Amino acid sequence: MSFDFALIVDSIPKILTGIGLTFQLLFLSAVLGLALAIILLLMRISGRWYLVAPTMVYIYIFRGTPILVQIFIIYYGLPQLEFVRDSIFWPILREAFGCAIVALTLNTGAYVSEILRGGVLGVDRGLKEAGAALGLSARHRFIYVTAPIAIRLCLPAYSNDVISLMKSTALASTITLLDMMGIARTIVAETYAPYEIFISVMVVYLILTWIIQRGFGWMEKRMSRHVRSEA
Amino acid sequence: MIPKVLDMSDSDQTNIIQLEHVDKFFGAFQALKNISLSVKKGERIVVCGPSGSGKSTLIRCINRLEEHDNGKIVVNGHELTSAVKDIDAVRSEVGMVFQSFNLFPHLTIIKNLMLAPRLVRKASKSEAYDTAMRYLERVKIPEQADKYPSQLSGGQQQRVAIARALCMNPLIMLFDEPTSALDPEMISEVLDVMIDLAREGMTMIVVSHEMGFARKVADLVVFMDQGEIVESNPPEEFFDNPRNERTKLFLSQILSH
Amino acid sequence: MKKAFTLLAAFAVLALGVPQTASAETLRVGMECTYAPFNFKNANGELDGYDVDVAKGVAEIIGADLEFVCQQWDGMIPALLANKFDLVVASMSITDSRLKKMDFSQPYRISVGRLVGKKNAGLNLFDDAGKPIAANFAGVKVGLERASTYASWFEAVLPDAEVALYDDNESLYLDLVNGRTDIIMTNPMKAYLRFLSKDDGAGFEFVSPQVDERKFFGIGVGIGLRQGNDALKGRLNGALKTLTEDGSLEKYALKYFPFAIHNEKWIPVQ
Amino acid sequence: MEALTGWWDDFFWGSLVVVEIFFVALILTVLFGLIGSAAKLSKSRVAHSIASAYTIVFRGTPEILVLLLFYFGSAITLTAIAQVFDPEIKFVDIPPFWAGSLAIALIVGSYATETFRGAFLGVDPGQVEAARALGLSNLKTFIYVRIPAMWRLALPPFGNHMLSLIKDTALIAIIGLEETLFVAKQAIGTTGKPFTMYIVVGAIYLGFSTVITLSVMVLERYANRHLEVAR
Numbered sequence: 001m002s003f004d005f006a007l008i009v010d011s012i013p014k015i016l017t018g019i020g021l022t023f024q025l026l027f028l029s030a031v032l033g034l035a036l037a038i039i040l041l042l043m044r045i046s047g048r049w050y051l052v053a054p055t056m057v058y059i060y061i062f063r064g065t066p067i068l069v070q071i072f073i074i075y076y077g078l079p080q081l082e083f084v085r086d087s088i089f090w091p092i093l094r095e096a097f098g099c100a101i102v103a104l105t106l107n108t109g110a111y112v113s114e115i116l117r118g119g120v121l122g123v124d125r126g127l128k129e130a131g132a133a134l135g136l137s138a139r140h141r142f143i144y145v146t147a148p149i150a151i152r153l154c155l156p157a158y159s160n161d162v163i164s165l166m167k168s169t170a171l172a173s174t175i176t177l178l179d180m181m182g183i184a185r186t187i188v189a190e191t192y193a194p195y196e197i198f199i200s201v202m203v204v205y206l207i208l209t210w211i212i213q214r215g216f217g218w219m220e221k222r223m224s225r226h227v228r229s230e231a
Numbered sequence: 232m233i234p235k236v237l238d239m240s241d242s243d244q245t246n247i248i249q250l251e252h253v254d255k256f257f258g259a260f261q262a263l264k265n266i267s268l269s270v271k272k273g274e275r276i277v278v279c280g281p282s283g284s285g286k287s288t289l290i291r292c293i294n295r296l297e298e299h300d301n302g303k304i305v306v307n308g309h310e311l312t313s314a315v316k317d318i319d320a321v322r323s324e325v326g327m328v329f330q331s332f333n334l335f336p337h338l339t340i341i342k343n344l345m346l347a348p349r350l351v352r353k354a355s356k357s358e359a360y361d362t363a364m365r366y367l368e369r370v371k372i373p374e375q376a377d378k379y380p381s382q383l384s385g386g387q388q389q390r391v392a393i394a395r396a397l398c399m400n401p402l403i404m405l406f407d408e409p410t411s412a413l414d415p416e417m418i419s420e421v422l423d424v425m426i427d428l429a430r431e432g433m434t435m436i437v438v439s440h441e442m443g444f445a446r447k448v449a450d451l452v453v454f455m456d457q458g459e460i461v462e463s464n465p466p467e468e469f470f471d472n473p474r475n476e477r478t479k480l481f482l483s484q485i486l487s488h
Numbered sequence: 489m490k491k492a493f494t495l496l497a498a499f500a501v502l503a504l505g506v507p508q509t510a511s512a513e514t515l516r517v518g519m520e521c522t523y524a525p526f527n528f529k530n531a532n533g534e535l536d537g538y539d540v541d542v543a544k545g546v547a548e549i550i551g552a553d554l555e556f557v558c559q560q561w562d563g564m565i566p567a568l569l570a571n572k573f574d575l576v577v578a579s580m581s582i583t584d585s586r587l588k589k590m591d592f593s594q595p596y597r598i599s600v601g602r603l604v605g606k607k608n609a610g611l612n613l614f615d616d617a618g619k620p621i622a623a624n625f626a627g628v629k630v631g632l633e634r635a636s637t638y639a640s641w642f643e644a645v646l647p648d649a650e651v652a653l654y655d656d657n658e659s660l661y662l663d664l665v666n667g668r669t670d671i672i673m674t675n676p677m678k679a680y681l682r683f684l685s686k687d688d689g690a691g692f693e694f695v696s697p698q699v700d701e702r703k704f705f706g707i708g709v710g711i712g713l714r715q716g717n718d719a720l721k722g723r724l725n726g727a728l729k730t731l732t733e734d735g736s737l738e739k740y741a742l743k744y745f746p747f748a749i750h751n752e753k754w755i756p757v758q
Numbered sequence: 759m760e761a762l763t764g765w766w767d768d769f770f771w772g773s774l775v776v777v778e779i780f781f782v783a784l785i786l787t788v789l790f791g792l793i794g795s796a797a798k799l800s801k802s803r804v805a806h807s808i809a810s811a812y813t814i815v816f817r818g819t820p821e822i823l824v825l826l827l828f829y830f831g832s833a834i835t836l837t838a839i840a841q842v843f844d845p846e847i848k849f850v851d852i853p854p855f856w857a858g859s860l861a862i863a864l865i866v867g868s869y870a871t872e873t874f875r876g877a878f879l880g881v882d883p884g885q886v887e888a889a890r891a892l893g894l895s896n897l898k899t900f901i902y903v904r905i906p907a908m909w910r911l912a913l914p915p916f917g918n919h920m921l922s923l924i925k926d927t928a929l930i931a932i933i934g935l936e937e938t939l940f941v942a943k944q945a946i947g948t949t950g951k952p953f954t955m956y957i958v959v960g961a962i963y964l965g966f967s968t969v970i971t972l973s974v975m976v977l978e979r980y981a982n983r984h985l986e987v988a989r
Contacts, residue, residue: 063967064921064964064967066963068928069928070960072952073953073956076953077955077956079666080953080954081953085666094667094668127335127336131347132294132319132322133294133405134323134399135322145335149335152337163818167819169820170820171820176631176653185562185634186653189562189563189565189566190585192565192569192589192590194566194827194830201823202827205818205823206814206815208818209818225379521944524947528947529944558940560932566830567830570833656943662946662952
C-alpha cells in the first residue's frame with residue numbers, strides 16, 4: 001500500500017472550496033430548523049389535540065425514516081407529482097440546494113423540537129408554579145421562566161444535534177451538490193484514490209465538529225454561571 | 232405574645248377567603264373531603280396534620296395551582312372556577328411561599344424580585360428596584376441582591392422567596408411548609424421574618440408543623456387528616472385541650488421529641 | 489474482558505474471510521445493475537442486459553464462474569482497485585486516463601456520447617463541423633454522470649459549462665424531465681431506448697451530433713481489470729474475438745437494439 | 759400503485775437484507791460499546807486514549823464518509839497488513855455486507871460507548887460494595903450486579919441508538935448492497951416513478967422504527983418491573 005501525500009496536499013485546497021457550501025447548508029438549515037422546532041414545540045405543548053396530533057405524526061415520521069430517504073423523496077420524488085411542479089414552491093424545489101435545505105430543515109426540526117420539549121419538561125414544576133403564584137400570565141411564565149431554564153437544559157443535546165446536522169449535510173452530495181463531500185467524491189472518481197481523499201476530508205469534518213463542540217461548550221459555561229456556587 | 236386579629240375592628244366581617252364544601256380528587260384518590268373554611272382579613276391560620284392529609288392541596292387550591300372538583304372557593308371576592316378569566320389577577324393578590332423556595336435559578340436575587348412587579352404590575356424599572364431592595368432589607372439580606380439563588384443558603388433563599396412574594400403587595404400570604412426543607416439552624420431566621428409579617432397584620436395561611444410558631448401567631452389552628460378538617464380551634468384551646476382522638480395522637484407524636 | 493477479546497478475535501477471522509489468491513475459479517464482475525439495457529435487473533429480478541450477456545459469453549468460453557457485484561458508478565474503479573471484484577463489465581470506455589490505473593480488454597462495443605435536450609428549444613450548440621460552440625453553452629444547465637467519459641469531455645472541452653454531477657444514469661433523465669437541467673450528455677443508444685422512445689422522453693431529442701473524440705471516448709467499451717493480469721487479459725481477448733466472429737455480439741445487441749453496436753470486424757487495438 | 763406490481767418481492771428481499779445487517783450490526787454495536795466503555799473506565803492510559811480517539815473520530819465524521827472509507831479502505835489496509843505476514847497473499851477482502859455492517863456498528867458503537875460509560879458510572883457503588891461484601895468475586899459482581907444495573911440505565915438511550923442503526927442501513931445502498939433503497943433505484947429505472955418507490959422505502963423504515971420503539975418499551979417495562987408499585 002502506498003499513501004500518496006502529494007495527492008493529499010493537492011486535494012485539500014480543492015476540498016476546501018466546498019466548505020462554503022457545507023457552511024451554508026449547515027447554517028441555513030440550523031436556523032430554519034430551530035424556527036420550525038419552536039413552532040412544533042408550541043403546537044405540541046398547546047394542549048389542543050388538533051395541534052398536538054399532527055405534530056406528533058410529523059415528528060414520528062421524520063424521526064422514524066432515514067434522512068437519505070427523505071432527501072431522495074424531496075429531490076427525486078416530489079417532481080413526479082404534477083401539482084408540486086405547478087406550485088409556488090417549485091422555484092425552491094427545482095434547485096438541488098433548495099431541496100437539501102428543505103430536507104435538512106424538516107429533519108432537524110423534528111429532532112430539535114423533541115430536544116426542546118425535553119428541556120421544557122425538565123424545568124422544575126415548582127418554578128412554573130412560583131411564576132403562577134406571582135400572577136404571571138401563562139405567556140409570561142413561558143417566556144421568562146420556562147424558556148430560559150429549558151434552553152440551558154437542552155443546550156448539550158442541541159449541540160449534539162447540530163453536529164449530526166453537519167454530518168448530514170454530507171448527504172447533499174447525493175443530489176449533485178458540490179459540498180466538501182461532493183467535491184471529495186468527484187476527486188476520488190477522477191483519481192481513483194479513495195483512501196487519501198476521504199481521510200483528508202474526514203480531518204476537515206473532525207475539525208468542524210471540534211469547533212462546534214468548543215463553541216457550545218463556551219456558551220454552556222457562560223449560560224450556567226448561576227449554577228456555579230461560591231467558586 | 233403579639234396582638235391577635237380581634238383588635239382590627241375595621242375589617243370585621245368580610246371573609247377574604249371562603250371555602251365551602253370543597254372536594255378535590257386525584258384520580259380515584261380524594262385529597263380534600265368537604266372542606267369549609269373562612270378567613271377574615273388579617274387573620275392568621277396555621278394548618279397542620281400528618282403527611283398526605285391534604286394540607287398542601289388545601290392552600291394550593293386557594294390560588295388555583297390545583298383545581299377543586301366540587302364546592303366553592305372565593306378569594307377576595309372572586310369565585311375560582313374553571314371559567315375564571317383573571318386568575319392571574321387573583322394570584323397576584325395572593326403571595327405564596329413554597330417548601331422548596333422555587334427561586335428562578337437563572338435570575339439574580341434582585342431580578343427574581345423585580346420580575347413579577349415589572350410584568351404584572353407594569354412597574355417601572357426603578358420602582359421595581361426600589362420595592363425589591365426595600366423588601367430585601369426587610370428580610371435582612373440586601374447585600375445578596377446581585378447573587379444567584381444557588382449561591383445562597385437555604386434560609387436565605389427562603390427569605391428571598393418571601394420578599395419576592397411581598398413585592399407584589401399581596402393581600403394574603405400562603406406558606407406551604409416554608410421551613411421543612413431547611414436545616415435546623417436556619418429555621419428561626421425564616422420564622423422571624425414570618426412573625427414580623429404577622430405582627431404587621433398580614434392575612435396568612437401557613438401549613439407548618441412549627442407548633443411554637445402556631446402558638447405565637449395563629450388565630451386559628453386547623454388540624455387535617457385524610458383530607459378532612461378534623462378540628463379547628465384557637466391555639467390555646469387546640470394545644471391544651473384537644474378534643475379529637477386523632478388530634479391527640481398527632482400532637483403526642485409531634486411534641487414528644 | 490478476556491472473553492470479549494477472544495470473541496473479537498473469532499469475529500475478526502470470520503469477517504476477513506479467507507485470503508484469496510489471484511487464480512480464482514470464480515470471477516467477480518462489477519457493474520451498476522441500474523444501467524438498462526446494458527446491465528440492469530429485469531422484471532424477474534435477474535440481472536440482464538448487453539454487458540451481462542457479454543460477461544456470460546466470455547465466462548463460458550474461458551470456463552469461469554461468475555459472481556456479479558453491484559457498484560455505484562463513481563466508485564467503480566476504486567472498487568476494482570480495492571479488489572471488490574475482478575472485472576468491470578459495465579459499459580466502461582477504454583480511455584487513456586483510465587489506462588493509467590487499470591487495464592482493459594479489447595473493445596466489445598463502440599463508445600460515443602450525444603446530448604439530449606428539449607425539442608425545439610432553439611439550442612444551437614454545435615457548428616456544422618460538429619464542434620461545440622462554447623458561447624452558446626452559457627446559461628445552459630448540463631446533467632452528467634459523475635466520473636463518466638462525458639464528464640471528462642465537458643471538463644476539458646467546455647470547462648465553463650454549468651454542470652451538475654449525478655450518481656447514476658437514471659437520475660439524469662429524471663432531472664431533465666423535471667427541468668432541473670436543460671441538456672444531458674450520455675450514451676445515445678441508452679438514451680434512445682430508455683428515454684427518447686418512451687412517453688416521458690417524448691418532448692426531447694438529440695441536440696448534438698455523435699461525439700466520439702478518441703482522447704476522451706477512447707477506442708470503445710472494454711472489460712476492465714487490474715493491471716498485471718496479462719494472462720487473464722489474453723484469455724478475455726481470445727473470448728471476445730470468438731464472440732465477435734461467431735456473431736454472438738450482434739445477437740446480443742439485437743435483443744435490445746435494432747442495430748449492432750460493436751466494431752463489426754475484429755481489429756485488435758494496441 | 760400499479761407501478762409497484764412485480765417489485766413487492768424485491769422490496770421484501772431488500773428489507774430482509776436490512777434486517778440481517780441490523781442484527782449483525784446490533785451485536786457488534788453492543789460489543790464495541792462494551793469494549794469502548796470498559797477502555798474508557800479502565801485505569802490504563804493507552805486504553806483510555808484509544809477509546810477516546812475512537813469516539814471522537816466516529817462521532818465527528820459523516821456516516822457516508824465512514825462507510826465509503828471502510829468499503830474502499832478496508833481491503834487496501836487489510837491486504838497491506840496481511841502481506842507483512844505472508845507476501846504471497848495477493849489481497850484480503852471484506853465483502854460489502856460485512857464492511858457495511860462493521861462501519862455502521864463502529865459509528866453507533868461510538869455513541870454506545872458513551873452511553874454505557876455513563877450507565878456504568880450511574881450504578882450505585884453501594885450495590886457493588888454489597889455484592890463484594892457478600893463474597894461475590896469481581897467477575898461475578900460484574901456479571902450479576904453491574905451489568906444488569908447498568909443495562910437498566912442504558913436502555914432508553916440505547917433504544918435511540920437502535921433507531922440510528924436501522925436508519926444508517928439506508929446508506930449501505932451507496933456501496934451497492936441490494937437493500938430497499940437500492941431496490942427502489944432499480945425500480946425507478948424501469949417505472950420512472952421515484953416518488954412512489956421512495957415512499958415505499960420510507961414506509962418500510964417507519965415500520966422497522968415502530969417495531970424497535972415498541973420492543974424497547976417492552977424491554978424497559980421488563981427491566982423496571984421491580985420498580986412497579988405493589989397494588
